[in-house]
Amino acid sequence: MRTILLLHTGGTLGMMPSGDPAALAPGRFLDHLLEQVPELGQMAKLSVEVPFNQDSSCLEPEHILALATRVRAEAQAVDGFVIIHGTDTMAFTASCLGFLLADLGKPVVLTGSQRPLAFVRSDARSNLVNAVDLACRGIPEVGICFGTHWIRGVAADKLSVHQFEAFQSPNLPPLAEIGAEVRLHPEVGQFVRQVPPDLGDRLDLAIHTLTPHPGMAWYPAPHGARAILIQAFGAGNLPMGREDLRATLEDARERRLPVVVISQCPYGGVDLSAYEMGRRIEEMGAISGGLHTRWAALAKLGLVLGAGGGINEVREAFGVRWAGEPMPEGAWAQA
Ligand code: ASP
DSSP states (O other): OOEEEEEEOOSGGGOOTTOOGGGGSHHHHHHHHHHHOTTHHHHOEEEEEOSOOOOGGGOOHHHHHHHHHHHHHHTTTOSEEEEEOOSTTHHHHHHHHHHHTTTOOSOEEEEOOSSOTTSSSOSHHHHHHHHHHHHTTTOOOEEEEETTEEEEGGGOEEOOSSOSOOEEOTTSOOSEEESSSEEEOTTTTOOOBOOOTTOOSOOOOOEEEEOOOTTOOOOOOOTTOOEEEEEEBTTTBOOTTOHHHHHHHHHHHHTTOOEEEEESSSSSOOOTTSSHHHHHHHHTTOEEOTTOOHHHHHHHHHHHHHTTOOHHHHHHHHTSOSBSOOBTTBSSSOO
16 A cells, blocks of 8 residues: 655635634644545555644645655655645745755645535545545545646646636646546656756745736836746736836846746736837846746745856746646656
């Protein structure tokens, strides 16, 4: 039987209808799981840890880095990992772990649910069973198992607040379709790992993020910001006729702040050569985020900045597929 370490970090899945906090005490979580889903005990030799128990909207970089460290520490001892996580920021954690653990060589399966495990009508049971099943298969991917799909962490986004199919990877086919059988993508686990070796494990998230709308007033990035991430319109367009926008980009250039442009559209990504507005943004020094989700873009930026990188390192990072994230030149394994 495969050995799986299950790390419970909080979120809806473990919530109690009674609100009884004792039921969530670390020592009781495995009992609770096996009471509710006894088949887990037949699928794998499970051990459970509760590194923290938080609504995922409250997570800080330290939580994510602690998870990565814990997984690395146990990588030789177990066959795979399941991480139970709140859905709100699961895609961000999955993106960070996808980069940080790209070379782990073991499955890391994140899951959670829209309704607590203790509810009669819940997606938690099937998500857990599927996550443990995937973690037992030895496939070296960091991915989110939710509903009927397993999707790569660095390509994932939460697209529904209430549907059981809450996550998608809009620009990458799923790693697996989960139905009567588990249908794996033929190239699952086969991406080229190109995370810079000297990246380190600090996340600097002093990133000024902007989601523009028509008529928006533009201001220079606040003091202390180390980069700007703009979720531009469509293929990466902004109203370059606006003087305050040009002044914002000029200010970033003078302060040597990297400016990365991603798209507000979940499907497709940025192509700054497609329109005049995009070309003008590029002329002002902005970097295309291509098909990066905002979560993968933030994770990548956070890691580069955390390692002391600046504009050149950020530009390089967004031109390279670190860990199977979708890139404009092709959707799957090629480097
Ligand atoms: N607020 C919860 C969380 O992210 C939502 C969930 O788990 O579905 O922790």
